[in-house]
Amino acid sequence: xxxxxxxxxxxxxxxxxxxxxxxxxxxxxxEAQGRLQTIAILGFALAEALAIIGIALAFAL
Amino acid sequence: MTAATLLAPVLPMASGNGFTPPGxxxxxxxxxxxxxxxxxxxxxxxxxxxxxxxxxxxxKAAVVPGRLQFAGEFAYGAVRNSIARDNIGSEHFVKxxxxxxxxxxxxxxxxxxxxxxxxxxxxxxxAGMAYGLAALTWLLYNGVxxxxxxxxxxxxxxxxxxxxxxxxxxxxxxxxxxSNILVRPVTLALRLFANMFAGHLLLILFALxxxxxxxxxxxxxxxIFGGVMSFVMFFGISTLELLxxxxxxxxxxLLTAMYVGGALADEH
Numbered sequence: 001x002x003x004x005x006x007x008x009x010x011x012x013x014x015x016x017x018x019x020x021x022x023x024x025x026x027x028x029x030x031e032a033q034g035r036l037q038t039i040a041i042l043g044f045a046l047a048e049a050l051a052i053i054g055i056a057l058a059f060a061l
Numbered sequence: 062m063t064a065a066t067l068l069a070p071v072l073p074m075a076s077g078n079g080f081t082p083p084g085x086x087x088x089x090x091x092x093x094x095x096x097x098x099x100x101x102x103x104x105x106x107x108x109x110x111x112x113x114x115x116x117x118x119x120x121k122a123a124v125v126p127g128r129l130q131f132a133g134e135f136a137y138g139a140v141r142n143s144i145a146r147d148n149i150g151s152e153h154f155v156k157x158x159x160x161x162x163x164x165x166x167x168x169x170x171x172x173x174x175x176x177x178x179x180x181x182x183x184x185x186x187x188a189g190m191a192y193g194l195a196a197l198t199w200l201l202y203n204g205v206x207x208x209x210x211x212x213x214x215x216x217x218x219x220x221x222x223x224x225x226x227x228x229x230x231x232x233x234x235x236x237x238x239x240s241n242i243l244v245r246p247v248t249l250a251l252r253l254f255a256n257m258f259a260g261h262l263l264l265i266l267f268a269l270x271x272x273x274x275x276x277x278x279x280x281x282x283x284x285i286f287g288g289v290m291s292f293v294m295f296f297g298i299s300t301l302e303l304l305x306x307x308x309x310x311x312x313x314x315l316l317t318a319m320y321v322g323g324a325l326a327d328e329h
Binding site for chain 1: 252
């Protein structure tokens, strides 16, 4: 369980970076929001998958 | 199904000697009758619900839509245009819209079962359910790719990215095969399952912890404060779960569309 806590650091930083880039993009080009939103949510889900696999393994092992 | 069997997993498992934190065993519900467990009943219930609602939406099919028909058309249009057309391409996407919309509605309803009182169990927090859906998607995108490119052509298409040649192929081909054919369904299933599992586990933890601190532990000021805060967190996590459940349904559908689009893409 302690290991899982350490394992969430990486995905946490990753999700933060993804949304920082998304906010930047929308601030520079507001009309591109629709296209950026799909990419941002997709990237969020992919980064979150790491944390999710971590919690699955924390209980499985 | 009497109310008692439905309520049994929801009621706090009071323990006389100290607090036992919830774990994976809380998801192993007793069978309701025979071998039928609660998630199975919920899966069937969700299909019936979706059929009833969509049938009610489509029954009149008026030119000027009413409220219900407008809601249905809005959801269907969102899946059709922003998920299917943008990821599969305008040539082939119409064939896949029914599957994608069914998938989206099915995952969404089954996730929201986790927050509806008395049901309170997201079906996909049992891993087998998620494996089934991911296997369906896996069969779909591989089948579509084989239909389009032929078997060997599809293997070539999926394992050899553009602009790679010579000695690098030795490294790239196994990696691409591994990631595109073997890892994709596993991550697809695990993402959905573990999100639902972890969210529901958090809800159980805060509910049981608050109940324990307020009613069973010694009534010190700290314990009462902790119990109240625990219930506040319970409501906070519940609202977060509303967002996460929608997001997981959206992501599952989006990734399915992207995999199908990737398998259908022309030689790049």
